[in-house]
Every structure is written in structure tokens, then in C-alpha cells.
Amino acid sequence: MRTKQRLTEDIHRDRRAVLVVNTHSRRGRLLYEGARSRLLGAGFDLIASYSVEKPRHLEETLIRARESGADLVVAGGGDGTISTAARMMAHRENALGLLPLGTTNNFARTVRVPIDLDEAIRTLVEGKVVDVDLGLAGDMPFTNHVGVGLSAAVMNAAPPPLKRVAGRWAYPMTGLALLFGHRPMRVVVRADGREHEFRTHQLYVANGGFHAGRPITKDADADDRLLIAYPVGGEGRFGLLRETARNATLGHRRTLGDDPFLAVGELWLETGRPAPVEVDGEPCGSTPMRIGLDANALRVMAPADSIDR
Known part of the structure; x- marks a missing residue:
């Protein structure tokens, strides 16, 4: 090679x-x-x-x-x-x-x-050729994220005509319509010998640095050997809306050391009841699921000043 x-x-x-x-x-x-x-x-x-x-x-x-x-x-x-x-x-x-x-x-x-x-x-x-990591949802490689909860329902329900007209705003608009009938989940994330439990309508595991066209944090990228697990709000519906807005507006200021982010190389994800999973916007089975990394798995043409670890 x-x-x-x-x-x-x-x-x-x-x-x-x-x-x-x-x-x-x-x-x-x-x-x-x-x-x-x-x-x-x-x-x-x-x-x-x-x-x-x-x-x-x-x-x-x-x-x-x-x-x-x-x-x-x-x-x-x-x-x-x-x-x-x-x-x-x-x-x-x-x-x-x-x-x-x-x-x-x-x-x-x-x-x-x-x-x-x-x-x-x-x-x-x-530009120049760089190596970047891919995530692994079970054995399914992914570039961006794994979503459990409301996002899986949104990806199945967002109408293509709305996506063409409203762009990235189609997803929150669809999510808002579905939210009031959505039930919160008990989510357990096991990583690095520790167990983290959440009650939430939504949990993401991100490989890259952006979600919904906005920065997740200012120090996340696709070549850092890290996955970022984070719930969006608690079990209340308005908490989900508040945290979604906060993530969209303050992502560029936050770091991986801030709550509620969990930065690890591998994790095991399970829910109180089996929940559908979406991987980069496509349905991909249900919980429980192992999520890991395939380091330096992909060669990409990137800007010439890109850092290549």
C-alpha cells in the first residue's frame, strides 16, 4: 500500500x-x-x-x-x-x-x-491525504454518530420534501412533532470499568466533531481515538428542548471535560427496554449494542494544513 x-x-x-x-x-x-x-x-x-x-x-x-x-x-x-x-x-x-x-x-x-x-x-x-477514525456500531462502520431514542424516530419520520425545503431544520421540526408522544428511557453506558446511568429521551455516541451541522465541542474530531457519549436532557421533555438549544448554540465553547460528555475508546450501551438505533441517519438494529472505534480506517482528502495523527 x-x-x-x-x-x-x-x-x-x-x-x-x-x-x-x-x-x-x-x-x-x-x-x-x-x-x-x-x-x-x-x-x-x-x-x-x-x-x-x-x-x-x-x-x-x-x-x-x-x-x-x-x-x-x-x-x-x-x-x-x-x-x-x-x-x-x-x-x-x-x-x-x-x-x-x-x-x-x-x-x-x-x-x-x-x-x-x-x-x-x-x-x-x-489538499492532502489523511487518516481518520471510523466508529463501529456492532460491526457497522460509521462516520458521525449513533443515536438512541427520539432521533431514531425522527430519522424514520422526517419527510423528504420537508428536508429539501427546510434543510437541517427539518429534523428538529419533526422531532418537536414527535416529542410529546415519546417516552423517556433508562440508558446504561459501561466503559473503562465504570457504569453510567441516565434517564433521557435521547443519547448520542459521536465519532466526529459535528452534529446537526453544529459543533459538539471545540476539541472533538474524527482522528482523536475517542467516542463521545452524551445524553440530551433528562426525562423531562422540556429539558430535551433546552439541552438541544444549548448544544446548538454553545457547542463551539464546550470541551470534552464538561458534563455530560463521556469520552472513551469503547463502550457498551443498553436500555431498560430495547430501543431502536440509528447510525448516521439510517436504522441499525436496536439496543443493547457495543460501540467501538476502527482507528485510522479511512483515507480522506482534506485541507493541506490538516493535522494528521
Whole structure:
């Protein structure tokens, strides 16, 4: 396997790439042709380009892309698309390039890829290959988070038309509609020989540094060998609303040492009654569940000044 430096040099020199865009995503359908023309204008040799309209075809398309011989597989779409691309590209020699075309673009924000399309392509041209961690929900790799509680219900209920119109605000709007019928859970997190118990409507385990398009804390990233477990509020519904607003507005000021964050390398999660789990916005079984890390599992094209541990 080539070193990251050698792969970076090969991408800069040859610019051999494959483009895969989920045109079912919020902006993918509108921006596919623009992304393709911009990549060609930036000097990339596109071995192939794919417009994927049906999500069930995304994995097989990404497999074709990674086996194409291209040094760089460029994935365009939202967090679900990028998470799928990360799973398909984990432990591969070629690198994943990101075009953030979704609603919240959490993973792109975590690895500091600009949300603006032209700036994201500039990162592909001028950036470097870095290694980042993936989380493991059971045996399912993930880029951003595991959610237990209300978020799993929201992900199943958020209407696609609302997501297209309201963007990232579609999720809190749907959550508010579901909240008053939601029951709190007893959640137990076991990690580092200790047991932590919560009564809450929602618990997240994050791998990256962003959730809902906002910073979780100012010192979390996707290459720190840490998972961040945290409940959002207690058993009261208004506490959930208050803590959601607090997290959204103060995340950039908080640190991993603050309550209620638990930063660990691995944990066991269980609930008083089995609860559905969502992983990066997709249903993924139910509790109990082991959640761990796959360190340095993914090669990503990131800004040239990125720290690479």
C-alpha cells in the first residue's frame, strides 16, 4: 500500500478520479453536472462519473468506483451518502474525496472540507491525504454518530420534501412533532470499568466533531481515538428542548471535560427496554449494542494544513 504522502503526490500529478453523486440527496440532483464540469475544469481525469438516483444502487456503484484504478473516489451527497462511501472505502489504498451536498454535512465539517462546492473541489486539488477514525456500531462502520431514542424516530419520520425545503431544520421540526408522544428511557453506558446511568429521551455516541451541522465541542474530531457519549436532557421533555438549544448554540465553547460528555475508546450501551438505533441517519438494529472505534480506517482528502495523527 502506498504511503499517504505518495498517494497525495499521485493525486496531484495524475488527478485520476471517479465521481459518484447521490442525485437523490437534497442538492445532488441540482449540482451533479456542475460538480462534474468543475472537476474536469480543475484538470481531473474522470475515469467514470455516476449519477445515482436510487439509494439501493449506491453501494454497488461505490464498489465499482473503488475498483476502477482511480487514486481518488469523489463522493457527493449528504451524510448518509458519505457514510456509505466511507464504509465502502475503509482500509483501501485509494482516498475518498468529499463534495458536501446534503442537509447538515457533519463529516465534511469534521474533516474541515468546505461546504461551498468550489472550495471543496479546491481541497481535492490542493489538499492532502489523511487518516481518520471510523466508529463501529456492532460491526457497522460509521462516520458521525449513533443515536438512541427520539432521533431514531425522527430519522424514520422526517419527510423528504420537508428536508429539501427546510434543510437541517427539518429534523428538529419533526422531532418537536414527535416529542410529546415519546417516552423517556433508562440508558446504561459501561466503559473503562465504570457504569453510567441516565434517564433521557435521547443519547448520542459521536465519532466526529459535528452534529446537526453544529459543533459538539471545540476539541472533538474524527482522528482523536475517542467516542463521545452524551445524553440530551433528562426525562423531562422540556429539558430535551433546552439541552438541544444549548448544544446548538454553545457547542463551539464546550470541551470534552464538561458534563455530560463521556469520552472513551469503547463502550457498551443498553436500555431498560430495547430501543431502536440509528447510525448516521439510517436504522441499525436496536439496543443493547457495543460501540467501538476502527482507528485510522479511512483515507480522506482534506485541507493541506490538516493535522494528521
